[in-house]
Amino acid sequence: MLETFHASRVEASWPIVVLGALGYMAAIGTGMVYIVAPTILSEHFVTNKGLAMGINYAGVTAALFVFPKLLEYLIAGYGLRGALLICGAVTMNGFAFSLFIRTPGWCKVAAEENEDFGDFPPKTIEVERSKKLRHAFAVFKSPMFYLIMYSFNAYSMSYDFYMSLFVDFACDRGVLVSTAVTVMAAGAVSEGLGRFMLPIAVDRNLLTSNVALTITLGVEAAAFLLLPFVHIHGFIFAVAAGIGFVIGTGIVIFPVTLEHYFGHRKMSVAFGIVVASAGFQSFLRPSLIGHFRDKGGAYDWLFVICGVVNVVSVAIWIGVLVWECCAKHRNVVVVENTPTGVFFLLAGIFQVVKWAMSFAT
Known part of the structure; x- marks a missing residue:
């Protein structure tokens, strides 16, 4: 060599x-x-x-x-x-x-309440540690964990495709490369605004974190579904600014939502697993980009798929919000560990993946 x-x-x-x-x-x-x-x-x-x-x-x-x-x-x-x-x-x-x-x-x-392990036999200490480990990984029993994981994967997929393909997409619409790069840089301004506006509304109790997340995913879905049908340069830049805004909002709202549902002690484990699950997309992303570019000649349908997976997430979140509201008014305790919720959630995700694969072939 x-x-x-x-x-x-x-x-x-x-x-x-x-x-x-x-x-x-x-x-x-x-x-x-x-x-x-x-x-x-x-x-x-x-x-x-x-x-x-x-x-x-x-x-x-x-x-x-x-x-x-x-x-x-x-x-x-x-x-x-x-x-x-x-x-x-x-x-x-x-x-x-x-x-x-x-x-x-x-x-x-x-921590001080649990630090006196020296007074207990080794077997008791191992049992306590095992209980803590099982308590941390109890997030796998919650349907909300899988919903948040799917939502974060939909958000990450849209974010990665936008950052990778927007300049090429804009050039296909007749935008100069320098102008498209400038729009990407200017989108950082709307992204910065997104990191503050909805999170501050959540802090002031104007919105709950799950409602803010639903709004974020809804705006993202609308923007990606609209992007392939826009040809006027000004409208393309406006949609790009909207996508930048929800990108900034989502990265802040997801940890807050996880903390809302699972508490502080489980948030690190839950957030780590959620982020790690999105990392597996990197193995499929180049193949998808090459497929739609080589066979379709454009990224329009790829952006449509990004919008559809976000629409599915929004629809499920709306159902969750309605169910939680009804349960609250009826004074019903929300039970997280129902396997039925996991079944319906996974069934919905399977249908989306099946539709995307059938379209790609």
């Missing part, structure tokens, strides 16, 4: 080093921070949980305006190696700030 590509051993080792550093180590660290951050925020912020998570995720949006040009400047001035070293040094500041985080008082009280 060294002779074929006329590379030295140092140059040939670079892809392996970059793959290990950015592909594995950085990905593991990013995944841990992505899951743990909402849990820490839910511990410290009770009344303004949505606003706190919005500010947390707004940092990603703000970085879109700073880091691309900063990285370009660093590469021009210090080369790729120097730029990576400086970016690593900047990231290390996050580690320093994480040392200042302390456990809130109410968590310390709960």
